[in-house]
Amino acid sequence: MSRLIKIGLGAKNYGALIKIGLGAKNYDPRGVVGGGNENHGALLILALGGAILILAFLSLWQRNQMIYIGYEIEQLKEEREALLRAQKELLVEAESLSAVERIERIAVEQLAMKPSLSQQRIYINAQDLLPSSEGGQGMIKNIGGRRSGSLPAERVSTGKDVLNGGSPAANLKK
């Protein structure tokens, strides 16, 4: 007896039929081959078994993926922690290197710089730097492409140094 089992998605649509057979030799496209209820039971058992197998495989695959992703997350976390640690170390190093004491020592001993004298300092009225529309005198509306009102003090000093006919470096040597 033919042991052909068909799982159909439509009895007439033979093309869409999936055949699962064990030594199937005959294939009758017109109907179910084999003996009635017995075959139905076997069909269900096999379908169930297949589904369990697929689910088990999916579960295993998912579990495997979870472990794999977990490892990846852990690795990235470690990388992140290492980067944060490195960033912090660099930050601390930068803080140590930017200590005023060190900067002054380098400026005086290595670069032969001297503190600026009172007469080398020029104070400018901030109101003069603002545009007249903002209540200022509008003397200097823009320096170096930035709104003068937001300029740090040293930028303005540099500007005045140039106006006085000397670069900041030249003024330092005076």
Next chain:
Amino acid sequence: MPKRPTPSFKRSHFILVASLLTAGFLMVMIRLIMVQGFQNHEWLKRAEQEHEKNISIEAERGTIYDRAGNILAINVEVPSVYAVPTAIRNPSAVSRLLAPVLKIDAKVLLRKLSDEKSFVWLQRKIGPEKAQEIGKKQIEGIGFVMESQRFYPKRALFGHLLGFAGMDNRGLEGVELKYDSSLRGEKGWLVVERDAHGKSIFPKGFDYIAPSRGKDLHLTVDEVIQYVSERELDRVIEKTNAKGGTVIVMDPWSGEILSMAVRPRFNPNRVGEHLPAEWRNRAITDVYEPGSTLKIITASAALEEKVVAPDEMIDCEEGAYFIGGTVIHDHLPIGVVSFRQVVAKSSNIGTAKIAQRLGEERLASYMRAFGFGEKLGIDLMGESAGLVRDPKQWSKRSLVSIAMGQEIGVTPLQMAAAASVVANGGWLMTPHLIKEIKEGRKGPDILQADQKSIPQMDRRPAVSSSSARTRRRVISEGTAREMVRILGEVVSKSGTAEQAGIPGYSVAGKTGTAQKIDPATGRYSPDRFVSSFVGFAPAEDPVVTILVIVDEPEGKGWGGTVAGPVFSAIGKEVLHYLKVPPVAEPAGTVLTASLRDQGDFPGNAAPIGVFSSRPDLPARKASVGNRGAR
């Protein structure tokens, strides 16, 4: 054939066995109900204790910044080296290898490595260089664990003020101790399940409560001002071979401390190398006899009580005067001079006569009103109240002695705050260090690269007036203004502190040269002095109050010649740094005038001579911007 038991025998046995089984079953049931129903919490707890392990995770300690955003204290991860003695085959060889690197005696190390424990610390929180050196040796049974350690990138700068945190990251001194609860944050927990052998089943994330990072502190101090203060203090100590010294720079309008330098030096990164006495912040804990600097209070009280007029002539008796059963002397004999000159020349005799007019009760009440004899409430531990005796305990000479700064103990902080009363128009402010406390974040600390991108303009002391903490009004604005003029004469050619002057700026202040008590004789020592100068600049619209104290300088330790030049040097650099234009400058206003007008400076919004909208705050008389136009 065996005899069959009778049915009655069988039945009784069956009943007995059944009863026993039922009773046993019932007992089990009752016990089960007891355990599951009534005692379930207790047993559950026991089971959890058996199976679960709580691992505490230390929160990262908050960072401390100065007012410009420079990091003053931060936690860094450093390696700690441990050993698993059971895994070490040759402890003797390992101890010989590690001893020179760890700088531990090889015998001590061998004892640790020969222990039967499964884990021993060899040295905690070692430097990365040491760890690298040990790591290269690849010794079996030696490992590293990263631990968090407090690090002070500015080293000894701010040492006394910051204090330090211990091995367990708890604050033990200074700001670290005072704000420990804010800085420490909240511990996190990792609950792991373990098997019968105690091994973790879920090493990560079984039940995780993230630690809350500690809060960040933003202090009122400024790195540059602190550095200048410490540098100048070091210079004068070296020059005069002094025992120590203190410098305090504060904003007289808000009470913000801009710098607090104390010598002997203390580096919080190397606590073990210092004696406990060197940790002490002498600016707030130690009391000293201020000498003539206290005449600021006597003179202010006399003017406020109208017992003397500024131009009233006073006979200073040519340098010797019998009073209170003893003769008091002036360092420079003078005759009849105005009250202004009494202060300017620091005449003890003139001051004694003024004090007699004031009387004991009034002088004592002004001493207390100026903050002496009470804790000012600075946010640091260990503040001293000073020593101000009740007038009932005064001797015949006490009135005169206290008026000129003897028989009274004050802290350097109290003296700076008292001078600030005159500077700000009569208000005693609470000196403070905290500008802002910012909430910590959950999880790891990610420091932003632009965290320090504070514009240069904001590096000057620009705080909102809300940070100012007033204690009380002490003298009227008129008296304060008159005192500024009188104290200005101290720094003139006719005064005792010409060297305290700052070129281009007006200065008001007072010198102090106090003899120290000789512990051997119990009398004032003829050659041990505390030289000091306290003042503010620019005099008419002060930006900073500066106190300089030099302890036991060699030679003639006059306040005007020892501490005065230090005041001048610090004042000059600080005023330049804060972009305060000199009076002689013809230009208009300083660049940041607009910022001040927007309310970034304490009490700056009010025009000259007008009180601020907050009656409990002193009104800054003029913005820095207007100074140049005078």
